[in-house]
Amino acid sequence: xxxxxxxxxxxxxxxxxxxxxxxxxxxxxxxxxxxxxxxxxxxxxxxxxxxxxxxxxxxxxxxxxxxxxxxxxxxxxxxxxxxxxxxxxxxxxxxxxxxxxxxxxxxxxxxxxxxxxxxxxxxxxxxxxxxxxxxxxx
Amino acid sequence: xxxxxxxxxxxxxxxxxxxxxxxxxxxxxxxxxxxxxxxxxxxxxxxxxxxxxxxxxxxxxxxxxxxxxxxxxxxxxxxxxxxxxxxxxxxxxxxxxxxxxxxxxxxxxxxxxxxxx
Numbered sequence: 001x002x003x004x005x006x007x008x009x010x011x012x013x014x015x016x017x018x019x020x021x022x023x024x025x026x027x028x029x030x031x032x033x034x035x036x037x038x039x040x041x042x043x044x045x046x047x048x049x050x051x052x053x054x055x056x057x058x059x060x061x062x063x064x065x066x067x068x069x070x071x072x073x074x075x076x077x078x079x080x081x082x083x084x085x086x087x088x089x090x091x092x093x094x095x096x097x098x099x100x101x102x103x104x105x106x107x108x109x110x111x112x113x114x115x116x117x118x119x120x121x122x123x124x125x126x127x128x129x130x131x132x133x134x135x136x137x138x
Numbered sequence: 139x140x141x142x143x144x145x146x147x148x149x150x151x152x153x154x155x156x157x158x159x160x161x162x163x164x165x166x167x168x169x170x171x172x173x174x175x176x177x178x179x180x181x182x183x184x185x186x187x188x189x190x191x192x193x194x195x196x197x198x199x200x201x202x203x204x205x206x207x208x209x210x211x212x213x214x215x216x217x218x219x220x221x222x223x224x225x226x227x228x229x230x231x232x233x234x235x236x237x238x239x240x241x242x243x244x245x246x247x248x249x250x251x252x253x254x255x
Contacts, residue, residue, distance in 0.1 A: 002169070002194070002201065002202070003167050003168060003169045003170065003201070006150065007150050038202065099152070099154075111150050111152070113150075113152040115167040115205070116198065116201045116202045116205055117201075117203075117205035117206040118209070119154075119156045119164075123159070124158070125156065125157065125159060126155075126159075126161075127156050128154065128155040128157070129152065129153070129154050130152070131150065131152040132151050133148060133151075134149045135146050135147075136146055137145060137146040
């Protein structure tokens, strides 16, 4: 299975809420996914129900936390891209199948990514995430 | 008829590096682009699409296997493996190369030999 990543349906709904100036928050949090086997990212995944049987890690440096850096960027037209960079530092032995990139309220997942193999992290290991979302107008 | 316009699509890219506490790279998962859909219905277009799909399938399998292999052979435990299995570079660029790379990864002797594809 290849690495899979997608913007979720709930993530798009949160964007629309932002356009409507309804209660919504931007990209702010990240959490590692816990699963012993490879998952497959799905548009229907939600914050409460990640892909397949994955769950959110709740400890060991992999629980939900503020993203280190969120910034705007340009790929095709000015300001069409958001960059997010983060480093998880594990404090225990865990399996990491992927990540969720979430809103500031920690109740909506914008992006789900499932790695192409489960990362077996040990104490002091780091996982560096370097991601971007682009609205490609081409 | 109401006026409508379709503009743009959202694209997400994620890169990840797994390193140990000493900063040594353990494995780097790789994202693979799905093949472009066929642009026509001719035998040639469909054949090209099938070959591209097969290549992507074998390439995906290769990256899944190499990351799993690299994860089992952490550098601080004295496990020496080819750097390409940790970084994913260079990766196979054609169907035959992807097939050979998959076979090599299953063979304990062959996977230690550096080859070009």
